[in-house]
Every structure is written in C-alpha cells, then in structure tokens.
Amino acid sequence: MRPKFVAGNWKMYTSASSAKALATTVAMSLKGDKRVMVAVCPPFPWLSVVAEALEGTSVLLGGQNCHFEKEGAYTGEVSPIMLREIGCQYVIIGHSERRHGLGETDEFLNKKAKAALEAGLKVIFCVGELLSEREANRTEKVLETQLTHGLAGLTAAQMQSVVLAYEPVWAIGTGKVATPEQAQAAHAFIRGKLGEQFDAGTAAHVQIQYGGSVKPDNAAGLMSLPDVDGALVGGASLKADQFLAIVNAAIG
Numbered sequence: 001m002r003p004k005f006v007a008g009n010w011k012m013y014t015s016a017s018s019a020k021a022l023a024t025t026v027a028m029s030l031k032g033d034k035r036v037m038v039a040v041c042p043p044f045p046w047l048s049v050v051a052e053a054l055e056g057t058s059v060l061l062g063g064q065n066c067h068f069e070k071e072g073a074y075t076g077e078v079s080p081i082m083l084r085e086i087g088c089q090y091v092i093i094g095h096s097e098r099r100h101g102l103g104e105t106d107e108f109l110n111k112k113a114k115a116a117l118e119a120g121l122k123v124i125f126c127v128g129e130l131l132s133e134r135e136a137n138r139t140e141k142v143l144e145t146q147l148t149h150g151l152a153g154l155t156a157a158q159m160q161s162v163v164l165a166y167e168p169v170w171a172i173g174t175g176k177v178a179t180p181e182q183a184q185a186a187h188a189f190i191r192g193k194l195g196e197q198f199d200a201g202t203a204a205h206v207q208i209q210y211g212g213s214v215k216p217d218n219a220a221g222l223m224s225l226p227d228v229d230g231a232l233v234g235g236a237s238l239k240a241d242q243f244l245a246i247v248n249a250a251i252g
C-alpha cells in the first residue's frame, strides 16, 4: 500500500515572514498526522527559516532544484549536499518550468537526480507533456522518453527514494486540470514503464503524484484514482486553508 504524499511547491513566492507563517500553520494543523506524507518546498533563501519552523513536526522539507555537483565554480547554483545540510529530505527535479522555461534536458536532469540521491536526498522527479504533444497523441511517447533518459542508470534500490510527479504542462497554473481518465491513464502508463525499466516491485512501490491545478474541489477525485498517490501542488499550496483541504482530501 503506497502512502499518499502531498507536496507544496511554493515556486518563487512568499516572503521570509509569510513562508514561516505558512509552514507553521501547516505543521500545527496537521499535528503530526501520519496518515499522509506532507512536504513543503520553499524558495532557497527561506529553507532555513522554514526548516526551523518545521522542526519536530511531521512535515517534510524539499528544495525546488539543485545542481549535479557537490561544490564548485557554479555561480548562483545550490548543491544537493547544501540542501541536505539545511534540513531538506526532498528535492524537486525536472519541473516543467525548468525543462521548458530554462531548457533543462533529460540528460541534465538525470545527472541532477543521481547527484541528489547520492547526497541522500529523495527526489520528486517531474514528467509531463505539452498541450501540443497531447493534441498530437504523443503523450505516451513523451513520458517514455522523459522516464527512459531521466531515470537512466538509476538502480531499483535508488528508485525507493524517487517519487514521480505527472504534471501535464497544459494543466500547470492554468486552472485546467486533467480529467480523472486522463490522469489515471498517464499514471498507469508511467507505472507500466517503471515496471519495464526497473521491475514490478519497484513499479508497485513508487509513489506517483499528480500535479497541475490541483485545488480543494478536485483533489479528492484525483487522489482516489488507483495510480494517483498524492499531489504536487503549486498555487493552492500558498494558502494554508487550501493546502490543508488538499491534504485532508488525500486522507479520504
């Protein structure tokens, strides 16, 4: 049985004080509830203040990105080891805003995923198709390529520390959520591919979150689907009441 996992991706939003307040409200409201895994991923500068706010609570901390080197002359970058040191358990790799907005390739993301796992982080690895790709009936092909190249060389043991996030790019920040049929079909396809790329046990174990316009009113419908194991939430994760309603929907 895969536990549900709801993660909030705060993107480039919040201030130091609003980040602290949001993290505190989420953690206090959950009161250590173990029925669902919950993580928040603040912007880098607020990781330390949020880590402090989450100390001793059940809420996990994630970075939104990392570099693939441990250290070096990489101006503006943050290494996985730094994320570990500041208290992160997770890091998001391959978000569409980095794939498509910043041109990060499958090969580049693969290096980051490996480096993050080696540093002891767990990875939320994002995949998903553009609207043009869905309309051209290329969704499965795109997902297959992203999985094959993005997770290349990872061992089944490492996959125990990987969460997949299926985020159709056309649903991110648009208010256009995938239908339950579209989400279930994509998730089942991803799980099938994980079975081929790794093994059946790995495929059955890996959590696959859905992301893209998840809101309190559609969360329960999505997360009750057999292959949807939680949500990666953007906009609605910035409002404590909305995020908590989504977490509650995961509990069922």
Ligand code: PGA
Pocket (backbone or CB within 6 Å): 009, 167, 171, 172, 173, 174, 175, 211, 212, 213, 214, 232, 233, 234, 235, 236
């Ligand atoms: P959204 O973002 O919930 O605002 O659509 C999801 C994401 O980008 O992870």
